Amino acid sequence: MRFTSSGLFVPLVMLSTALLTVVETRPVLAQGGELKVTSIEKQVLDLVNQEREKENVRLGKGPNDPSRLKPYLPNAKLFTIARNHAENMAQQNKVDHVLDGKNPINRAKAVGYPNFVGECVAGGQVDPAAAVLSWMNSPPHRSGLLSAKDKEAGIGNAQSADTTNVWCFVFGNSPESNNPPRLVVEATQPSTPSGAINVEYVNDTGSRLNVFTYNSKGTVVKSITSIKQGKSRKFEYAIGDRSTVYINLDQVVSDKRITQADAGKTYRFDKTSGSSKPNPTPPDTNLVISVEEKQMLDALNQLRALFNIPALKANSKLFDASRAHASHMARVERMSHELDGKTPNDRVKALDYPATVEEVYFGGGPGIDIVIETWKAKPALMTKILNQKFTEIGIGHATNPDASVWNINLGASPEANNPPTVIVK
Numbered sequence: 446m447r448f449t450s451s452g453l454f455v456p457l458v459m460l461s462t463a464l465l466t467v468v469e470t471r472p473v474l475a476q477g478g479e480l481k482v483t484s485i486e487k488q489v490l491d492l493v494n495q496e497r498e499k500e501n502v503r504l505g506k507g508p509n510d511p512s513r514l515k516p517y518l519p520n521a522k523l524f525t526i527a528r529n530h531a532e533n534m535a536q537q538n539k540v541d542h543v544l545d546g547k548n549p550i551n552r553a554k555a556v557g558y559p560n561f562v563g564e565c566v567a568g569g570q571v572d573p574a575a576a577v578l579s580w581m582n583s584p585p586h587r588s589g590l591l592s593a594k595d596k597e598a599g600i601g602n603a604q605s606a607d608t609t610n611v612w613c614f615v616f617g618n619s620p621e622s623n624n625p626p627r628l629v630v631e632a633t634q635p636s637t638p639s640g641a642i643n644v645e646y647v648n649d650t651g652s653r654l655n656v657f658t659y660n661s662k663g664t665v666v667k668s669i670t671s672i673k674q675g676k677s678r679k680f681e682y683a684i685g686d687r688s689t690v691y692i693n694l695d696q697v698v699s700d701k702r703i704t705q706a707d708a709g710k711t712y713r714f715d716k717t718s719g720s721s722k723p724n725p726t727p728p729d730t731n732l733v734i735s736v737e738e739k740q741m742l743d744a745l746n747q748l749r750a751l752f753n754i755p756a757l758k759a760n761s762k763l764f765d766a767s768r769a770h771a772s773h774m775a776r777v778e779r780m781s782h783e784l785d786g787k788t789p790n791d792r793v794k795a796l797d798y799p800a801t802v803e804e805v806y807f808g809g810g811p812g813i814d815i816v817i818e819t820w821k822a823k824p825a826l827m828t829k830i831l832n833q834k835f836t837e838i839g840i841g842h843a844t845n846p847d848a849s850v851w852n853i854n855l856g857a858s859p860e861a862n863n864p865p866t867v868i869v870k
Contacts, residue, residue, distance in 0.1 A: 480521050480626035486600040487630050488573035489614065493517060493590050493598070496581055500591050514593060518625040522558045523599025523615045530566070531601030531613040538605055538736070540568035549615065562617040563589045569609055569737055570811060571844040573602075576612040579811040589616065596622040609735075732761045732865035737813070738840045739869045741851070744817050745830060745838070754833050758864040762798040763839025763854040771806070771841030771852035778845060780808040789854060800858040803829045807851040811844075816851055829855060836861040 482490075494516040506513035530552060533544050542548055542564055547555075549564040565586050570576040580586035601613040734742075746756040770792060773784055782789055782804055789804040805826050807816045820826045829835075835855040843850045 478626055479629050480519055480524065481629045481631050482519070482524070482600075483602070484630050485573055485602050486524070487628060489577060489600045489602070489612070490517060490519065490598060492573055492577040493614065496577065497591060512593070514591060515596060517598040517616060518596060518622050519628055520558075520597035520599055520617070520619070520621055521626050522553075522556045522621070523562065523597060523617060524601070525556050525599065526552045526558070526562070527564075527599040527601030527613040527615040528603075529601070530564075530615075531603040531611050534566065534568065534613070535603035535605040535609075535611045540566055540611060542566060553615075553617070558617065558619065559621070560617050560619045562615050563592065563595065564616075565589055565612075565614040567612045567811075570612060571610065572846060574846055575811065575844060575849075576610070580614070582810045582812070582815075590614070592616065594618055597625065730761070730865055731868050732759055732764060733868045733870055734759065734764065734840070735842070736869055737842055738764075739867070740813055741816070741840050741842070741853075742838065744813055745853075748817065748821075749831060752831055754831055755836070757838040757855070758836060758861050759867050760798070760837040760839055760856065760858075760860055761865050762793060762796040762860075763802065763837055763856055764841070765796055765839070766792045766798070766802075767839035767841030767852045767854045768843075769841065770804075771843040771850050774806065774808065774852065775843035775845040775848070775850040778847070780806055780850070782806070793854060793856070798856065798858065799860070800856050802854045802856040803832070803835070805829055805853040805855070808848045811849040816849075837864075 497514040497516060501510075501513045526549070530544070530549075534540050537544060549562050553560075553562045565580050567576050567579050570579055577590075580590055595616045595618045597618065598614060598616040601615075603611050605611065742757070742759065749756060766789070770784070770789075774780055777784065787795075790801050793800075793802050805820065807819060809815065809819070820830060830853075832855065834857055836857045837855070837860065839854040839856075841852040
């Protein structure tokens with residue numbers, strides 16, 4: 446996930462009172478009548494309202510209880526605020542309540558909303574369920590979404606240049622809630638290809654190489670088959686719509702997930718090792734990592750610094766191994782060091798990493814701080830993370846509808862003397 450934000454990338458909730466006159470780019474929508482929304486926006490609203498009803502059940506508040514939480518009603522102005530802010534965050538690659546000197550109350554005043562508002566923002570969650578779950582797992586966000594005094598809401602969702610999702614949920618209470626608009630869900634547009642790779646056999650005949658695109662439910666969306674030894678084939682793929690591309694050989698999932706960063710590369714499949722890997726490159730080439738991966742790297746090195754342990758350096762091969770295994774665990778919904786008979790050292794050996802490794806993984810709620818605190822509570826994992834012999838690291842992150850999955854590989858090899866140049870996107 447590719448965002449620049451302060452701290453450890455945890456979605457925030459804020460109630461602000463400052464007022465400034467500002468101008469927004471999107472036209473103000475009239476209250477009442479029809480309000481066109483995307484299916485994603487509608488899902489967020491429905492999921493939040495389901496959480497409000499769950500809270501009623503938890504508190505034993507029946508249908509006739511005047512104190513029960515009512516479903517949030519849509520408000521056209523709040524939708525304008527949320528959409529504009531989501532788009533701005535995506536454009537700036539920054540998830541925050543204050544952008545360009547404007548806070549939620551400034552944005553509310555700019556569109557003529559008559560009262561104060563609260564706001565939840567998040568970035569990197571793969572779908573509406575993951576976004577709402579991240580807020581519900583955070584006490585301040587939870588209190589905002591379950592506010593008894595607020596009656597109406599607006600939702601915004603946008604994607605950055607690399608198709609990372611950004612989310613904004615704005616809520617408030619005004620007389621306009623007496624005249625809510627009727628929601629009309631717009632038809633979604635099909636995804637378009639956003640990149641291309643070349644896939645090539647290296648080492649075998651008689652087997653069939655497959656390239657599959659899976660959506661978030663594990664359904665094959667598109668495939669290419671029968672790529673012969675010594676032949677390459679261009680594969681156009683879409684990263685949007687929560688699709689994920691894998692390279693398979695005879696239905697055995699390889700340890701490589703294709704992302705937008707791979708566009709233009711040639712991937713060569715070696716049946717002997719059972720892995721796909723890019724054409725060999727010198728160890729001092731650039732390594733493109735996401736902002737979220739960089740935040741995890743910084744968090745781990747800050748933890749090591751507390752014990753005066755040298756910082757870990759990024760290693761391209763370890764990043765490839767970690768990313769692939771995180772994606773594999775997320776796809777099969779199983780957390781394990783060994784999948785398909787391959788151990789961590791099998792995976793790094795397949796990528797020509799010249800040393801053995803230790804691996805740490807996590808599967809659960811979103812937020813890097815949650816991951817770090819979980820690892821800190823487990824002495825066996827801290828022994829690995831704080832081991833002074835390790836000089837290099839690879840980091841992988843993936844999600845499925847139920848969890849955020851992290852995988853870390855720690856190693857020490859001569860390649861640490863010539864680390865890649867890290868480029869954060």
